[in-house]
Amino acid sequence: MKCPYCEREMQKGYIPTDNIPAQWLPNEKRQSLFKLKYSKDCKKIVSENTAFGMHAIAYYCGDCGIVLLNEER
Numbered sequence: 001m002k003c004p005y006c007e008r009e010m011q012k013g014y015i016p017t018d019n020i021p022a023q024w025l026p027n028e029k030r031q032s033l034f035k036l037k038y039s040k041d042c043k044k045i046v047s048e049n050t051a052f053g054m055h056a057i058a059y060y061c062g063d064c065g066i067v068l069l070n071e072e073r
């Protein structure tokens with residue numbers, strides 16, 4: 001994936017999310033989440049289930065210092 005700011009190639013990695021599915025929620029929907037559940041108001045983030053648990057796939061640009069996550073579609 002190319003960085004949207006500097007257009008250099010981003011490094012693929014992940015953000016650990018323990019056993020909570022990776023998701024984005026708007027500020028006005030703050031709530032605690034039960035494990036293994038998506039909130040009904042969430043945007044699902046592309047994630048992987050591995051031997052080390054569930055994690056969100058993320059891309060990092062070291063030049064700009066940004067991390068990007070993709071929505072599941």
Ligand SMILES: [Zn+2]
Pocket residue numbers: 003004005006007008061062063064065
């Ligand atoms: Zn960049």
